[in-house]
Amino acid sequence: MAKRRFFEEDEDPRKNPDICPEVAESWIRSKNYGVNPFDIKSQKAPDENVIKKAFHDNKLLIQTAVPFIKKFMPFLTISDYILGLTDRYGTVLYNAGNENAFKYINQRKRSIKFLSAGEEFIGTNANILSIIHKIPVQLIGPNNYLVIHEHHIASAAPILNSNGEVIGSLSVMQDYGDLNNSQKIYAHTLGWVTSMAEAITKQYEIQRKTLQLETAYKTLEKSLSVAEQGFVTLDGNGMITHISKKAMEMLGITDTHAINQHYTKYFGVDASIRDALLNGYNVHDLELSVGYDSHDKKYLISIDHIWDDKKVSRQGAVIYMTKVSRMDKIIAKRGGTKAYFAFDDIIGESEEIRRAISFAKQVALTNTNILLIGESGTGKELFAQAIHNSYCPDGPFVAVNCASMPRNLIESELFGYEGGAFTGADRKGRPGKFELANGGTLFLDEIGDMPIELQPVLLRVLEERQVMRIGGTKYIPVNVRIIAATNKDLLELIRKRQFREDLYYRLAVLKIEIPPLRQRGNDALILAKYFVETTCQKIGKKPPEIGADARKVISTYHWPGNIRQLENAIVHAVYMCNGKTITANDLPLEIICEEKSPENRRELLSIAELEKDAIIKAMRLTKKNTAKAAEILGIGRTTLYKKLKDYKIEL
Numbered sequence: 091m092a093k094r095r096f097f098e099e100d101e102d103p104r105k106n107p108d109i110c111p112e113v114a115e116s117w118i119r120s121k122n123y124g125v126n127p128f129d130i131k132s133q134k135a136p137d138e139n140v141i142k143k144a145f146h147d148n149k150l151l152i153q154t155a156v157p158f159i160k161k162f163m164p165f166l167t168i169s170d171y172i173l174g175l176t177d178r179y180g181t182v183l184y185n186a187g188n189e190n191a192f193k194y195i196n197q198r199k200r201s202i203k204f205l206s207a208g209e210e211f212i213g214t215n216a217n218i219l220s221i222i223h224k225i226p227v228q229l230i231g232p233n234n235y236l237v238i239h240e241h242h243i244a245s246a247a248p249i250l251n252s253n254g255e256v257i258g259s260l261s262v263m264q265d266y267g268d269l270n271n272s273q274k275i276y277a278h279t280l281g282w283v284t285s286m287a288e289a290i291t292k293q294y295e296i297q298r299k300t301l302q303l304e305t306a307y308k309t310l311e312k313s314l315s316v317a318e319q320g321f322v323t324l325d326g327n328g329m330i331t332h333i334s335k336k337a338m339e340m341l342g343i344t345d346t347h348a349i350n351q352h353y354t355k356y357f358g359v360d361a362s363i364r365d366a367l368l369n370g371y372n373v374h375d376l377e378l379s380v381g382y383d384s385h386d387k388k389y390l391i392s393i394d395h396i397w398d399d400k401k402v403s404r405q406g407a408v409i410y411m412t413k414v415s416r417m418d419k420i421i422a423k424r425g426g427t428k429a430y431f432a433f434d435d436i437i438g439e440s441e442e443i444r445r446a447i448s449f450a451k452q453v454a455l456t457n458t459n460i461l462l463i464g465e466s467g468t469g470k471e472l473f474a475q476a477i478h479n480s481y482c483p484d485g486p487f488v489a490v491n492c493a494s495m496p497r498n499l500i501e502s503e504l505f506g507y508e509g510g511a512f513t514g515a516d517r518k519g520r521p522g523k524f525e526l527a528n529g530g531t532l533f534l535d536e537i538g539d540m541p542i543e544l545q546p547v548l549l550r551v552l553e554e555r556q557v558m559r560i561g562g563t564k565y566i567p568v569n570v571r572i573i574a575a576t577n578k579d580l581l582e583l584i585r586k587r588q589f590r591e592d593l594y595y596r597l598a599v600l601k602i603e604i605p606p607l608r609q610r611g612n613d614a615l616i617l618a619k620y621f622v623e624t625t626c627q628k629i630g631k632k633p634p635e636i637g638a639d640a641r642k643v644i645s646t647y648h649w650p651g652n653i654r655q656l657e658n659a660i661v662h663a664v665y666m667c668n669g670k671t672i673t674a675n676d677l678p679l680e681i682i683c684e685e686k687s688p689e690n691r692r693e694l695l696s697i698a699e700l701e702k703d704a705i706i707k708a709m710r711l712t713k714k715n716t717a718k719a720a721e722i723l724g725i726g727r728t729t730l731y732k733k734l735k736d737y738k739i740e741l
């Protein structure tokens with residue numbers, strides 16, 4: 091009656107105390123959509139393409155919910171019912187029920203092909219209200235908009251995704267006899283639908299995650315299959331959990347029985363691998379013979395650990411395998427190093443380093459030769475790489491250390507040789523560093539150590555931009571930018587006639603002075619923090635803080651070995667540090683001793699070292715018997731314990 095008055099006489103259902111406000115609002119919307127509750131033939135049908143898209147977009151929901159619904163349908167102990175699954179817009183994705191109840195559906199299906207519980211199609215219904223209000227809804231008889239449902243009771247619950255968004259709804263509709271009893275009788279149906287929808291929500295999430303995992307797994311498999319490296323993943327107990335095809339090939343495994351086997355079966359009991367896995371150290375390019383049966387071959391092995399999100403416990407590890415022969419080829423082909431660093435990698439905020447970087451950036455863009463001047467470990471090679479990467483990143487970067495190369499080989503290394511040029515030479519001949527650096531940069535480190543007799547040859551190559559291999563007859567043009575570096579005073583060497591003045595001016599077209607660390611203010615601390623982080627990242631440890639006493643030492647020490655020395659000191663401290671903070675005592679002894687009394691550094695250092703040495707020797711001699719060791723050393727046992735602790739000598 092109320093519906094007829096609303097529909098035909100425009101009575102406001104919101105004013106009717108028997109109709110709840112959500113239903114009244116929905117009636118108004120339904121009427122505005124033009125749905126006639128008394129005439130089902132006049133209903134609009136959803137568009138076929140919309141339906142197709144709904145089925146396509148909700149494949150996972152259908153796949154998850156339908157088997158679930160089918161499994162639990164027998165528990166629905168009522169006679170006539172229609173069960174419906176919809177998407178978030180009310181489009182019916184699945185329905186089921188007994189013959190009798192389907193009479194209505196079939197009747198509608200004759201007039202329209204597709205079903206939707208959208209208000210614009212069938213007006214107010216339990217599905218759409220559960221979707222709109224995100225709550226379970228039971229709608230009794232006349233509350234349904236269509237009069238055809240006036241003897242139906244419908245229970246519906248929303249299905250949510252992990253973000254709490256509605257992705258669909260599930261409903262059960264039944265015919266009831268006595269309206270007065272209906273709510274009591276059918277209350278359990280609402281409970282059933284609600285728990286079913288919740289179960290589908292959970293199952294949907296599991297299915298979605300499984301699907302994601304499967305896709306990720308397949309993508310990973312695909313990328314691993316084209317990678318040159320072999321990969322083996324282990325769980326926390328060293329059991330193999332995954333092995334890539336390449337790794338199987340490398341290890342000579344032909345079936346997948348490797349899964350769940352202990353890694354030692356294929357990698358043997360090498361101590362480096364064992365220690366790395368036990369202690370959580372990363373391993374880089376360890377050359378090792380590994381293999382199964384008679385398949386022993388040499389590979390470069392690297393190990394990375396897999397940590398939990400908080401980086402506290404290790405969950406497993408990945409072993410990377412690379413063929414040694416391939417590595418050899420790469421090294422031979424490059425004949426030098428690659429430039430990894432760019433200007434952004436040069437850490438430091440001091441005025442001094444910023445000025446050097448800014449000048450280097452300007453000169454990087456010209457092709458002129460550059461001389462980098464700075465103490466050992468100040469970052470000269472870092473600058474050279476950054477300059478190279480800013481000017482010609484695609485060209486080769488070839489580094490030559492003039493001090494470490496044997497004097498008699500420098501010439502052939504730089505200029506190359508033809509086959510048979512001298513005894514012991516490669517039959518096919520070899521290109522020199524100049525040729526290898528063609529189109530890029532040749533970094534001549536420690537140029538002050540270039541033998542004086544070779545300097546004129548180098549000068550000629552720089553002037554003429556062509557090289558002739560030893561034993562060769564023709565010139566090879568080379569387009570190479572030279573960046574030379576020195577920690578020596580070249581002008582002084584010129585005065586001593588150990589360096590040619592003309593070569594100096596050829597190399598030092600532009601000079602960049604790189605300041606020592608002690609002149610870079612707060613940079614030592616900034617760099618120390620950076621090295622703590624990079625070291626911890628490499629070894630998979632949570633980065634400790636740098637304590638106030640250690641910070642004081644770091645900022646006052648004079649760092650004769652500059653950044654390289656600082657980096658080594660920090661690596662040392664990271665390994666020594668047991669807790670969450672690096673203390674001054676974790677730093678290498680020579681640094682702490684200097685800090686304690688700079689003027690007596692030498693004596694203090696040697697006494698401390700002598701004492702530490704003596705204790706270590708006594709402990710070794712007595713096979714760690716502290717009583718005997720203390721006696722030999724002439725000190726009390728308590729003092730010995732204290733010193734063992736101070737010097738961090740492990741018992």
Ligand SMILES: Nc1ncnc2c1ncn2[C@@H]1O[C@H](COP(=O)(O)OP(=O)(O)OP(=O)(O)O)[C@@H](O)[C@H]1O
Pocket residue numbers: 435436437438464465466467468469470471472473535577617653654657
């Ligand atoms: N500003 C910086 N930021 C980060 N790392 C740096 C910096 N300067 C130097 N390093 C690091 O310090 C180490 C020494 O640097 P590099 O080899 O470039 O010094 P160098 O002056 O060429 O030394 P040498 O004269 O002994 O050859 C390298 O590991 C380098 O990456």
